[in-house]
Amino acid sequence: MVENDKAAIIEVLNLYALALDAHQWHLFDRVFTEDVSADFGPAGAEWTGLENFKKSFAEFHDRLDSHQHTMMGQLVHVKGDMAYAFSYGNWLLIRADAEGGPSWVGNGWYHDVLVRTSRGWRIQKRVCRLLDWTGNPAVPEPHKEHQPDMDTNSLHQFAEAKQVSFLEALDER
Template identity: 45%
Template sequence: MNTEDESAINRVVNLYGFAVDTQGWELFDQIFTEDVDADYSETSHWRDLATLKSDFAGYHDPFDGTQHTMMNHLVHVDSDKANALTYATWRLIRRGLAGGDFWEGTGWYDDVLVRTAKGWRISSRVCRIIWWGGNPLVNETVPGVKFQLPVNALREERLAGRVRYFDAISQ
């Protein structure tokens, strides 16, 4: 494992949390490819960077604050392609809502990255929530978009053949 590649990939993954929390959507250009395939749920799936940036800006604008923490980084590099699995926690804050000011959760990102002339970029991301708590109204910043608690235990996803990082290191 090239530690420089691993460090650069971890920086890209961590930069995502910083970009979201600062609402610095221009930083997504340093994180994702133009043709990114970002699957956050059955109803939240993007296939290009411009739409991802626009939708994330609209969704996150109403929050008074957010905090995303990336951890337990696992990286597998194979030449100019890499797989990374990262655990995440987040807290979203909107003051003054009936039922409480925050919504929080935990989940994981299963990323495919490619080496570009400008460094590593995420070309494909699967994001799954495994737990959430707090006031779900905080999270409803876009009319009609509601999150339900899916059962996306990492073990179950692996057994179903849907964890690309696991597949990459098992070959």
């Protein structure tokens, strides 16, 4: 059963990237809970509630000509009807009219808390952090509440501070 849960959770994590890049915001309903808490350091924002999150992400990403989000290295720890996941991500953002060049590439990670719902696994809490970036920082230009945080973060420092939910779940005895 746990292996089936892990496969279903990895599918949810990967569906996020496809839904985002295809601008299929309705698919976020298959990824996140209604009361999702999403803290995206690279976007410089934190959202509570799925509708607010979808609206804001659509506003930001609609300004770009294209983007590609890659999810990889997923680790999943299932504990009953809760699960903890960790993934690495790469984000390519393209905006042709950005002064200074059309692309920006970010690399970082996500750590998620998921819950089993009547409709399957959903992300209830997501934290995203930027490890490194290259390219034109004007591409992810601020838009409304978005104030991209270009500060880089070290995973081992977050782990030492006990701020990675997946690692904390593994350490629980």
